[in-house]
Amino acid sequence: MNLCPGERTIHQTFGGPSHLTCPIIGGLIHSMTSIAIQTRSLRIRRGSNIVIDRLDLEVPRGAIVGLLGPSGSGKTTLMRAIVGVQVVKSGTVSVMGQPAGAASLRHRVGYMTQLASIYEDLSVRQNLRYFARIQGAPKSDVDRVIDRTDLGGQADQLARTLSGGQANRVSLAAAMLGSPDVLVLDEPTVGLDPVLRSDLWNIFRRLADEGSTLLVSSHVMDEATLCDRLLLMREGAVIADTTPSELLETTGAATAEDAFLRIITYDSAAARRILTSTSKAAPGKGRTRGAQ
Amino acid sequence: MSPMRTLATAGRVLLQIRNDPRTIALLLVVPSLLIGLVAWIFDETPVFDRIGPAMLALFPFIVMFLVTSIATLRERRSGTLERLLSMPMGRGDFILGYTLAFGLLAVIQTAIAVGYATWVCRLEIEESVLLLFAVAIADALLGTALGLLASAFARTEFQVVQFMPVFVFPQILLGGIFLPRDQLPDVLETIGDWLPLSHAIDALTAVSTGNEDAAYIWLRILFIGCWIIGAIIVGSLTLRRRTP
Known part of the structure; x- marks a missing residue:
């Protein structure tokens, strides 16, 4: 059950430098070194609802961070804020030390939306060529991402004739163009069969091993165990910032799904345990995993 | 902004249309068919x-308005x-x-x-055909620019189709095809003039x-050009990078 390939790297590289505990200078150094994405008292309103309320969040570099939560918990809104296409009411979002959405960040952040977001009336290659030109990626990058996502056989097929899983991979390939430092993937495996899902997770792992930071949202709880870190969201708040093994340990659950259900439904003792354990999760606990 | 990205986008839009032969056929043939129909109705x-000539002004405008607003939506x-x-x-x-891609299509359609x-x-053209082209292209670009603008206010396909009557019909009614503008009530004449x-x-x-x-005609083209630029500027303002 526990496929957790990230476990090894996490425990080896835990233990952020202690000088980072100084809140001001520490924050500054964080943003320059080990933190890929950071939000500070982020508030987002959609319509008349506050979807995200005073959210503080840190995503370490070079890791796969799973963003999990029931539908409607604010995952997509948070991701949109991180790529800089969401109107933010107050608070800050920074990516690689710069304000989210800054012009200089746009070629360093790859975004895969929930819909496939590709042109149905273009072939796979035509789609990727166009996005490569917009991204400013070299032409050879198109073949690289086609190869990486195993779309060679469909390269000249019109996107509208692709299966859902293939269209999803085109969308992922487009996000990978130009090898961005940060990949924000909104439910990339939704509606895929287990084989395709595991293929995609292999791709994610390889990207992370090469130094990219991946923020992956999902509501398939099995996938939680494939992440290095987990952020559990509920009603616009992060209710746990943990690792897969820590999640199972503190909740005493056998599977990630069970653990998640316990937390979401406020199985009070487990929830309190995990909430207190994460609030203390300062440097030593792995929040500040060093850049490789 | 960069010329490379503008051209890449124009190329991509044209490629999408090239992959859709039926749309090409409709774009290129329908205006001629309708002009033929009108000529037949008023035979002799x-x-x-x-x-x-007014028909020649209408078609590139209407077709480009529709195509652009739907493509952008x-x-x-x-x-x-x-x-x-x-x-x-x-x-x-x-x-x-988008303007470049559809402008190019408009040239072919108008030709x-x-x-x-x-x-x-057998439509009589007294002035140079070149001037006629210039006007028709300006017209098609106007359709493209207004279509981009309209799509910003539409959330669904139903809405965007409804915008055609809003943006297009008043211009046809007040443009002097049905009744010369100087015979319209004063207020409507003034609106029509703008x-x-x-x-x-x-x-x-x-032209016909x-x-x-020629100066009279170029002045008119200039006026249309100002509208195109205005619509493009307003259109790009409505195109928000960040949305709620």
């Missing part, structure tokens, strides 16, 4: 010579626009790319319509009758 009357709804705006894509690149109107339907399609119709009528000189 002088009416076609009066309204024929599709980008908004499919998520591709959101993807592009999270990339190093200028808003101007997006809009100019066919003008050829059909003059050679098959609408861009009126000037396109005036210019094309002048040869009653006015």
Whole structure:
């Protein structure tokens, strides 16, 4: 059950430098070194609802961070804020030390939306060529991402004739163009069969091993165990910032799904345990995993 | 903004249309068919010579308005626009790319319509055909620019189709095809005088009758040009990188 390939790297590289505990200078150094994405008292309103309320969040570099939560918990809104296409009411979002959405960040952040977001009336290659030109990626990058996502056989097929899983991979390939430092993937495996899902997770792992930071949202709880870190969201708040093994340990659950259900439904003792354990999760606990 | 990204976008839009042969056929053939129909209706009357030029002004405008507004709405709804705006894509690149692509289509469409109107339907053209082209292209670009603008206010396909009557019909009614503008009530005449399609119709009528000189026609084209630029600027303002 526990496929957790990230476990090894996490425990080896835990233990952020202690000088980072100084809140001001520490924050500054964080943003320059080990933190890929950071939000500070982020508030987002959609319509008349506050979807995200005073959210503080840190995503370490070079890791796969799973963003999990029931539908409607604010995952997509948070991701949109991180790529800089969401109107933010107050608070800050920074990516690689710069304000989210800054012009200089746009070629360093790859975004895969929930819909496939590709042109149905273009072939796979035509789609990727166009996005490569917009991204400013070299032409050879198109073949690289086609190869990486195993779309060679469909390269000249019109996107509208692709299966859902293939269209999803085109969308992922487009996000990978130009090898961005940060990949924000909104439910990339939704509606895929287990084989395709595991293929995609292999791709994610390889990207992370090469130094990219991946923020992956999902509501398939099995996938939680494939992440290095987990952020559990509920009603616009992060209710746990943990690792897969820590999640199972503190909740005493056998599977990630069970653990998640316990937390979401406020199985009070487990929830309190995990909430207190994460609030203390300062440097030593792995929040500040060093850049490789 | 960068010329590379603008051209890439124009190329991509043309490629999408090339992959859709039926749309190409409809774009290129329908205006000529309708002009032929009007010529047939008014066979053996002088009416076609009066309204024929106006028809040439209408079709590129209406067709480009529809095609552009729907294409842009599709980008908004499919998520591709959101993807592009999270990339190093200028808003101007997006809009100019569309304008270039559809402008080029409009040139081809107009060439066919003008050829059909003059050679098959025997529409008299006194001034140079070149001027006629200039007006028709300006007209098509106007349709593209207003279509981009309209799509910003539409959330669904139903709405965007409803915008056609809003943006297009008043211009046809007040443009002087049904009743010369100087015979309209004062208020409507003033409004009509400021609408861009009126000037396109005036210019094309002048081209076909040869009653006015080239400067008159260029002035009309300039007026349409100002509307195009205005619509593009407002359109790019409505194209928000960040949305609620």
